[in-house]
Amino acid sequence: MIEVRNLTKTYPGTLALCGISFRVEKGEVAGFLGPNGAGKSTTMRILTCFLAPTGGSASMAGFDVVRQSLEVRRRVGYLPESNPLYAEMRVEEYLHFRARIKGVAAGDRARRVGEVVERCGLAERRASIIGHLSKGYRQRVGLADAIVHNPEIVILDEPTQGLDPNQVREMRDVIRNLGKERTVFLSSHILSEVEKVCGRILIINRGKLVEQGTPEEISNRRMKTGRVRLDVRGDGRAIKEALEKTPGVARILWAAKSDMNSYLVEPRDGQDIRAEIFRRCAGSGWEVFELAYERLSLEELFTEVTVEAPAEAPPTALPVPPSAEGTAP
Amino acid sequence: MTNFFALARRELGVYFVSPMAYVILTALLALSGFGFTASMENFAEQRLPVDFRPTLSAIVAVVVMTSALVTMRLIAEEKSKGTIEIVLTAPVTETQFVLAKFAAAMTLLVYLNLLTVGFVLIIAQYGQVDWGAVACGYMGVLLVGAVLYSAGLFISSLCTSQVTAGMITFMLSFVLIVVGQVSPYLAAESWLYRVLGYFNLYGNFADFLKGVVDVGRLVFLLSMVIFSLFVTVRVVESRRWR
Numbered sequence: 001m002i003e004v005r006n007l008t009k010t011y012p013g014t015l016a017l018c019g020i021s022f023r024v025e026k027g028e029v030a031g032f033l034g035p036n037g038a039g040k041s042t043t044m045r046i047l048t049c050f051l052a053p054t055g056g057s058a059s060m061a062g063f064d065v066v067r068q069s070l071e072v073r074r075r076v077g078y079l080p081e082s083n084p085l086y087a088e089m090r091v092e093e094y095l096h097f098r099a100r101i102k103g104v105a106a107g108d109r110a111r112r113v114g115e116v117v118e119r120c121g122l123a124e125r126r127a128s129i130i131g132h133l134s135k136g137y138r139q140r141v142g143l144a145d146a147i148v149h150n151p152e153i154v155i156l157d158e159p160t161q162g163l164d165p166n167q168v169r170e171m172r173d174v175i176r177n178l179g180k181e182r183t184v185f186l187s188s189h190i191l192s193e194v195e196k197v198c199g200r201i202l203i204i205n206r207g208k209l210v211e212q213g214t215p216e217e218i219s220n221r222r223m224k225t226g227r228v229r230l231d232v233r234g235d236g237r238a239i240k241e242a243l244e245k246t247p248g249v250a251r252i253l254w255a256a257k258s259d260m261n262s263y264l265v266e267p268r269d270g271q272d273i274r275a276e277i278f279r280r281c282a283g284s285g286w287e288v289f290e291l292a293y294e295r296l297s298l299e300e301l302f303t304e305v306t307v308e309a310p311a312e313a314p315p316t317a318l319p320v321p322p323s324a325e326g327t328a329p
Numbered sequence: 330m331t332n333f334f335a336l337a338r339r340e341l342g343v344y345f346v347s348p349m350a351y352v353i354l355t356a357l358l359a360l361s362g363f364g365f366t367a368s369m370e371n372f373a374e375q376r377l378p379v380d381f382r383p384t385l386s387a388i389v390a391v392v393v394m395t396s397a398l399v400t401m402r403l404i405a406e407e408k409s410k411g412t413i414e415i416v417l418t419a420p421v422t423e424t425q426f427v428l429a430k431f432a433a434a435m436t437l438l439v440y441l442n443l444l445t446v447g448f449v450l451i452i453a454q455y456g457q458v459d460w461g462a463v464a465c466g467y468m469g470v471l472l473v474g475a476v477l478y479s480a481g482l483f484i485s486s487l488c489t490s491q492v493t494a495g496m497i498t499f500m501l502s503f504v505l506i507v508v509g510q511v512s513p514y515l516a517a518e519s520w521l522y523r524v525l526g527y528f529n530l531y532g533n534f535a536d537f538l539k540g541v542v543d544v545g546r547l548v549f550l551l552s553m554v555i556f557s558l559f560v561t562v563r564v565v566e567s568r569r570w571r
Contacts, residue, residue, distance in 0.1 A: 011571070048418040052569040073420040080418075084411035086339070088346045100335040101419050145415070 001026040001061060001153060001183040002047065008055035009042050009207075016042045017207045019056065024200070026152075029179035031198030032187035035306050039207040040187040041081050044157050047185070048078040061152050074103055077146035081157040083139055087131030091122055091141055094130060095148055102149035116144040120174065136167040143174065147182075154178055156186040160193055172197055191302050205306040219295065227294040228274055230263040234286035239263070242280050248273045264294060332421050336429035337436070340403070344437050349402075353395045357441050361387045365448045379456045382538050384448050385466040389534055392438065392474050393502050399437060400481025401495030403430045404565065405488045413568075423565045431482055431558055438474045442467060462540035469537025472550045473530050477502050479557035486564040505530045 002024040009017040017039045024030040032040050045051040047058055049069040057064060063071040086094060095113045104112050117126055120140040125133060130141060139159070146154055159175065160168045175197050178184050188194050194201055195215050203211040203218075211218055232239060236256045243252050243263060248271045253264040267273045274291055281288050344350040364387030372379050404427075407413040416426060452458050481498040488494035509529040515522040526532060533546050 045414075050414055050418050050569070070420045070422070073418060076418070078415070078418045080411065080414045082411050084415055086412060087410075088343060089339070097335055097339055098415075098419065101332045101416075101421055103331075103420055 001028070002030075002058070002185060003060075004043070004047075004056070004058045006056035007043065007046065007053050007058055009039075009046060009051065010054045015207055017046075017053075020204065020207070020209045021056075022202055022209060022212060024183060024185055026183055027179070027181075028200055029175065029184040029186070029198050030200045030202060031194035032185065032202050032204065033189065033191065033194050033302065034187075034204035035189060038204045038306070040204060041157055043204070044078070044080075044155050044185075044187060048076055048155055049073055074149070075152045077149065077151035077154045079142045079146045079154075079156045079159055081161070083142040085130050085138060085141055085145075088129065090127055090129055091133075092117065092126045094141065095144055098145045099148045104149050112148055112150065116148050119147075120144040121170070135162050136164070139163060139167070139171070143171075147178065151182065153183045153185065156184065158188055159186055160188065160190065168193065203302070203305055210305045218301065226267065228265045228267065228277065229290065229292055229294040230265060230277060230281075230288070231290035232261055232263070232281055232286050232288050233259055234261065234281075234284070236261045238284070239281070239286055242284060243277065246273060246276055246280060248276070260289070333425045333429050333432070336416070336421065336425060337432045340430055340433035341436055343402075344399075344433070349398060350437060353391075353398060353437075354441060354444070356395060357388065357391045358444060360391050361445050361448065363387070365451075379452050381449060381452060381458070381463050381466065384445070385463075385470065385538060388442070388445055389470050389473055389531075392441075392470055393477060393506060393530070396474065396477035396481055396502050397495045397498035399434050400478050400485055400498055402485070402491045403434065403482055404486040404561075405491040405494040408489045409491070413565075417565075423562050427482065427486075427558060427562045427565060431479060434478045434482070435471070435475060438471060438478070442470060459540070462538075465540045465542060466538050468542075469534045472537070472547075473534050475554045476530065476550055476557075477505070479554045479561070483557045483561045483564070486561045 002022075004023070005021050006019045007017055007021070008015075008019050020039075020043065032043070034040050042051065046053050047060060047065060049065050049072055052066055057066070059065065060072045061075045063075070065072050086097075089097065092113060095116065096109055099109045099112055100106075117123055120143050122137070122140055122144060125137055128137075130138065133141065139162075143156070143159065146156065156175070160171050163171060172193065175184060175186065179197070179199075186194075186198070198215075200214055201212065201218060202209060211221075213221065230243075236254065239261055240252060240254050240263070243249060243265060248267050248269075249265055250268045251266040253266075255262045265273065265277065274293075278288060278291055361384055365384040368383035369379065371377075404413070407416065417423070449458060449463055477498075480501055481494070484497045484501065485491070485494040488497070505528060508525050509531040511525065515525070527546070527549050533550065536543055536546065
């Protein structure tokens, strides 16, 4: 549905996109994630034919964004980042105008506008002047506009920006419903949002695609630190000594809170030491509450892939929990 | 074509939901009304046949003075508010976008001029009207308007701030008038005199007032309009490549 090949965009003095390639299949909800200035909006503007790429190509629903731009624009609905609207128009009047310039047949316009007004929860405000609407309602008008011509592909640039938590949830529901019948490509720098809505995530940083896949794929590939997290009740020092004797253990970090001990165990050469740890704890009568690979949250992953690590940072440094009482080595 | 009409209609609507149309309308009716009354009194005192030309001169003066107001926001506002992004990501070509804006400005001009036709009807009631000369004069008003509006539209496409666009357009219309005051100081045979003669909007207009249509001038003015619109389309297109 969306196919991007080696897309490059330079602005005078800056390289905004350096050769990104990806595909979004029909019926997918894909999330575009990255810090501000990473090139998300630039990519979306190229896909919606507002900007032309400096190099590479992109096609939407089989049409090239440069050579067949009108065909592309007929099939794409777009909600730009700042959600610009004609403030002096009334909601319904505006949607009629938009439906008309987007080529909705005269006989279908009233029905389509009625549908999107209902769907986006604008029924009570259909006669309001857009300039008088609150931010949340304006965002709904922008979304209604994006789908008024029944597009195959919907592109939403930061759709939940500036909305309150309830509005964010509503917007998420609308997007999820949209995804049932169309291809949706949305951008955000709010990770939890992307994780909840999107079947696939693309992470971009400094104009380069740094990671892509389903949330699970990315988490398996990038979020496993290899370290094992162990919560166990028992004599902390004894447990620590037992763990140190376990074959394959490289380093241990210990934090205790009353009689509950938390350990982060780093194995040697990535071997799976969970079973052995469990046997030893069970054998000594220590109650295991949690034993699992430590996973990065999406938040930490985002930091990991988008913030360049300082070159001489020790790669094996273990994070110290704030409640640490005893640490090793 | 649907796109073009939808865009032009919206654009025309903006003039009437903002004070803009009413400000220009008031200025036009006040000044041309004053010109009309004063000239009629003058003709009556001197026992001369009535003439509509002084009123038309007043009308064109208002058109020139207000051209910046009409055109400054057209594209600059879309750029500053970001709405250009929603228009040009809809299936609308840059040509439709620019021509619709020009058409809206010209429709406003025609509408304003229709209101002044009342003066002609008053003359027709009490005396003789040279309908050909009047039509020719109005054509002159529209041509002067078209030149200034297309130039203003071009300037608006270059600016992000409508105030800047308005000031530059106002300066330009001022220059196009001043040219007429400079040319008498040049030798009549020099090339500069002839070139400035073409750009002399008031001079061109004076010909139309006399009821004379010089094809050369007509072609020149129309090609200025077409050229301005063409470069405006190019400027709007250029955002894609910059």
